[in-house]
Amino acid sequence: MRTASGAQLDFGRLALLALMLGVGWYFWDSPVLWPMKVLVVMMHESGHALASLLVGGSVDRIHLAANESGSCLSRLPPGLLAKVAVYSGGYLGSAVAGAGxxxxxxxxxxxxxxxxxxxVWLTVMGVLYAGDSFTxxxxxxxxxxxxxxxxxxxxGVVDALNLFIAAFTALYALFDLRSDLWNSAVRSQSDAALLAELTYVPAVVWAALWSLLAMGLLAVAAYTSLHARPKGLQMPSVTARTRRV
Structure with a gap:
């Protein structure tokens, strides 16, 4: 498959990504992946923190828990848009991290x-914003x-580890949004519920919106990543040069 710019689908990359996604999905409930899940929760909370700073607010502290939950306590300026941006920042935080x-x-x-x-990111977030010893x-x-x-x-091991973190982050982002979309018990205590209280738009609508945006972002990143640009200059064929002569 070739794009308009001449980039071709790298089937080796596609196979590796599919393998990593499969491993993450198959061992989803394994205790071995617990640190990865808490890491992605930290990405989620970092999204809230970054959004808070971007709208002119401040971050008091971030809490992570061993049960894979987390919270970001921030001080926000008045205004609806600032709150919507910060409440939405967590959903997009892990999706943007996976895409990146x-x-x-x-x-x-x-x-x-x-x-x-x-x-460096974990060190800065831990030193500046960790609200408890576990975090x-x-x-x-x-x-x-x-x-x-x-x-x-x-x-080779670094490449494999990077790819697994990327694939697992993308997978977790989608699973997190899926829970908010389809599990009413989870949705009632989620960021989508906070957005619903703020805007009177149902939580399921917010969850569906951010699910679509996250899937779109991850799809674009995966499509771009899996297409390798041709190396070097592309010389015209002998037949083409003959016709011009």
Missing amino acids: LLLATFRFRLRRWVLGTAS LLFCLGTAVVLALGAKFLPD
Whole structure:
């Protein structure tokens, strides 16, 4: 498959992404993936925090819990749009992170920079905003692990780890939104419920809206990441040159 710019679908990348998604889905309930789930929850809460800062507010603290829940306590300026942006920031936070990781891993081949940047992000968020010892220890401990991986792991292992984090983040973002959309018990206590109280638009509508936006964002990132640009200059064929002569 070739795009208008000449990029071709890289079936090797597609197979690897499908494998990583399958592994994440199959072992979803395994305790081995617990740190990954808490990591994505931190991405979600970081989305709230970033949105709070962008609208002119401040972040008091972030809490993570061992049961894979989390919260971001912020001070927001008055106004409907600021609150809508901050309440929506969590949904988009993990989706944007998944899309960014796919692009960084596949499209730009940043490799060790991905783990290094994630380590710096966790350190900054933990030091500045951790509201309890568990959140601080998780952020700093995970940051150390990622930094050591960036420094000492072989290139192939780094690539595989980056791809798994990217695939798992994308998968978790969709699963999180699916719960808010279809599980009424979860939806009643979610960000969608906060948006519903604020705007009088039903929570299921907000969950559906952000699900569509997240799926669209992830689809664009995956499509871009899985298409490799042709290397070097594309010379015209011998037949084409003969016709011009």
